[in-house]
Amino acid sequence: MTQAEPPAEVIFYNTSIDISNSGRTVLNEIQIQINNESGLEYSQLAFTYKSDDKLKIKSAQILDIQGNIIKELKKSDFKKSSNYSSGSFYEDSEMIKFDLHYNSFPYQIKYVYERQTKEYYTVSNWYPYIDDEIVHQNYQLKLSQPFDYKVNIKVQGNFDTLIENGSGQIFYTWKSIEPLSYKDEKFAPDFYDYAAHISIIPEQFVYDVSGSQRTWKEFGDWIYDLNKNLDELTFSDSYQVKLLTDTIDNTIDKIRVLYHYLQDNTRYINIPLGTGGMKPYPAKYVCENKYGDCKALSIYMQALLKEAGIKSYTVDIIAGDPHEELDTSLPGQFFNHVILCVPVNGDTIWLENTSQINPFNYLGPFTQGRWALLIDSGNSHLVRTPSIDTSDVLCSSTLQFKLENNKEAKVNLTYNVRGNVFGYYNYAHSHISEEDNKKRILRVLNFDKAEVEKFSIYKFNRDARSIKIEAEINQQNAFKNFANKTVIYPENIGFPKMESPEEREHHLEIEYPIFKIDTFIYDISSLNYTDIKFPEDKFIKSEFGRYKCNTRQSGSEIVHIKLLQINSGKYPKIKYPDFYSWIESSKDFDKDFKIILTNN
């Protein structure tokens, strides 16, 4: 019997960066101890590199626990292939793979590799981690750079720092003070925000064209130059814009029509080529192929708007849910996505151009509420995308049960969804078969013995931010009979699963709110009973949100309504016990709630 031995741990992760006139050389030396079979995943290594970079595996060794070499890999052990494992349709990059497998545990592996890059805009965005699930004992970064090479440095975490000068160079050393591990928790900061890391951004750089990251404005100018003159449309698309918008007066309606045209005629395909994937394909490429990545589709949308006389701006953003926060004090290329921003009469329209199904002017959990860089000639600046608020996420369901004596029930469901639940059903509406949707709704309702007779997903219109789901279900075990009692268990409202305060490591961080109201209406006219009992109303409020439960009998109907609202926000760890106690007390009440009919 074993007590969860960690699969592996990183003994050291050392990186040395050398900046010279010929480019940047990064040398990584990594040693990992593999403790058992589960740790063998860390012995399988793969490194990707772009075609204009040089990657050299300098050594790869299997060591015993004392550090003696058991085996050294040969050149023929390193396998080359295209980098086909990424999310792109095709990538102009390659991959070297090798395996440092051994059979006797524990053992260690050590590998050293070097990358030489001529052109770069980031000296390093150094996260010295193999995997967030294992402990990293020691990690160290060294930087050697010419004296006159200006960089902005951000250090997060605890390091011993040493700065030395000599022969026209500056030498930095950051040495870890404490081992690092990360625990994945609900409502916690993103790994990339939490983990120790060092970002080194050069003020000036050459990446195809020269640029500056001294300020966001200057970095924005560089992106502006990359995008410049790409917004030419083909004749046919220009003509199409005229056809679509000539008869429309209202600017917002024009934008909407063009956005729909983009959605109906293009699709997202990522083929990153050229300038390390930074330079967008021109709008004409999208005109011809009717596909592109986020940059190309945004440039294309921008070109459509320009043709209609509407000014818009591309916005570089860190997309993700949860997402890494942009450090606004450190200008540089940290972005992974591009959207479009269209100012109209003092208001702003936001356009996500890679989705064929998103509503117009809709930013979901993937891009909401964060800093992003708006690109404008000589005027690029940070903007904040609108945050999802409570009314944007309200999901409400009504379940009407016609209960029969044999425990069966005819159930009518109406479910209105918004927020990330909307995101799912919006996808399901166009991408998931009716049969699979029926299976899923039973899982959502937690009905184990039931059949969906009718199911529909109703989109009010293509730009609606909510979706209505309607279903007719025959449930075969709608309640339970115990002795002379009939017990009805309304489904729980669905609370997040939280760790106890003793186990919690992170502070509390709720990116966007949760708001749901569930109504259960039970028609009990067919049941035999002499008495009805259910718990009294409950209202549990805290600074984190509220839980409310009301139940009424009206004639032969019992109406049970409950509400859960969790506010967005960041709270220090000291507040976590309060949050936990609010969630748990609400959850306990909700879980224990039952309606008891007695027949004496």
Place this chain on the structure above:
Amino acid sequence: MRLLFLSFLFLFITTNISAQHSRVWGQINKEDWDLEVFEEDPDAEALVLYDVAHSKFIDITEEKGSFTVYGYNIEFTRKKRIKILKQSGIERANLSIGVYEAKGEGEKFRYLTAHVYNRDEKGSIQKTELNQESIYKEKINDNFSRYKAACPDVKVGSIVEYTYTLESPYKFNLYDWEFQTDIPTLYSQYRIDMIPFYEYNFIAQGLDKFDYHTSYQADTKRSSKYYGVDFYDVINVYGMSNIPAFKEESFITTKDDYLMKMDFQLSKYQASKTTKKEVMSTWPKLCNDLIQSERYGVYLKDSRSIAKKVLAKEISNLSQDKKEKARQIIEYVKKNYTWNGNYSYSATQKAKNFYKIRKGSSADINLFTVSLLREAGLKSRPVILSTRGHGKIKFNYPYMSFFNHVIVFVMEEEFKYLADASEKLISYNRIPVNCMNSRGLVVSANSDDWVDLEINANSQNKIVLNLTINPDSLKCSGNVTIQALEYAAFYKRDNYKDDTDELKDYLKKNGFESDKVKSINFEKLEMPYIIAAQGNSEIESIEGDLIIKPFLDFPYLENPLKLKTRDYPIDFALTREDQMESTIIIPDNYKPYELPESISIDNNLVKTNLDYKQEGTQLVINGLYAIKKSIYEPNEYSTIKEYFQTIVDQFNKEIVLVKR
């Protein structure tokens, strides 16, 4: 007469329907445009309007030194047209063609082009062609590449047609053809132009007869410089219409066993002007060729000399007793060598290298094991087989391509068993479930001996609960012992790896919160794996009455069979027996309101017993359910489904305890 008339009418109608849709490259009919939802399968995201391929033998000449060598390659050209019916179907226009290039010696990608047709509201049609510069080659490894292209201007309603040509030097393997895919197909056709120098067998799977089949001699005379004869191609065309989408169901081996398709294998070829040579035409011959091959016979020979060293140095206290010795050897391999996850029936590296890195394919491991056993004086043979994921072997067609794995057959007079040393957590004399696929071929000279792999394998759990009810804390506390035998033991060893937290989680999922867990026999693989825990479980109270579930959440909580009807056999691979015993001490002042009725079912398909007894303050509940067959026929589906429902309903039944 009436029957004949009806079938004729049917034929007429189907012919008529398919005739409305164009099967001509570059020509789209009104019916193709008008089809917006495929009525027969309204969920279909796209529809294959036609999928037509053509394989033919083309003349090749190769200069080898001062000689010119004449021969044939196979040219495969496919034309496919798809209508995009839903947003999710748009991805069907992202093309990816796998090519086995074998460092330039293998298949060649010759050509790909695609057209996308769109019709606007006014009815005018726009055709967009795939730009040749948008075809990318993705190298997966030294041998295999993918050619990828995203078709332009694709939206819901688009008709996408594409054609590509591959050229292959591999005459032993004519291109196979799948009539069926995961979306419906209106028409699928495969044409093969045969030449007299190669003969193939084919297996048509999932269909009783072709909707269309013709065979005729070509008009044009050809001549072979190599064989010095003139000949005519013989053209064979096979077609199927209105093929439904293949929908995957649970409890099947692999969809490859059910898809409508044709698989071809070379059976004879013209070795010289006068002689035809049989290719793999019998199982004994196939065995002989395998034994002589580098990756099999030579590997076995090379590993034999390593085996000598291993037996002398690495396995301590090797027993004199044959049975014990075999066990020691198999366990030594399991402990010291790791499977890389790849199945193979012949070695994938040199024996010396495998011994050095101690990691390899299933063949590297098991052939090495055979050598160790033989070197130790034990009778042992490799057995080649097809794993469940690889599909079924067609025993009338002796082709090597059916196999993908090799295991060990220990065949002493006194004891015989199959072993797979690549699976560490299964007993030395058992094989993993994935191997249990019909029969395997015992490899030896001239062998046509098959061994049954579907050995009556079972999975047995015995769960014993001893619980005392505490009405004040609304908990019942006590202990749970789970004794898992055979494959049930394997699954538990494999799932929880004997890790305390994992075991606690497993118990918690079944309703038992444990503060102490211990296990027995994790490493003694041939023994039952036993988990014993102390802890408690919550009980529900309704107005003073206590509600208990005698077996907590250990029985099936929901029916694993969901579909209303079933077209394929239900393949569980194993028989299964779950036995449960619960002894519950109830408080003095409580009594059961009523005890559920006992049940007993025993027939040739299943067995169930459930029995309730009360002895003073002690309730004793004994239950058992067994699935007697590893495979059930589709006509037994509703019975089995109903049986599972009985288990779910009865074994999860609560007992109400009321105050005296």
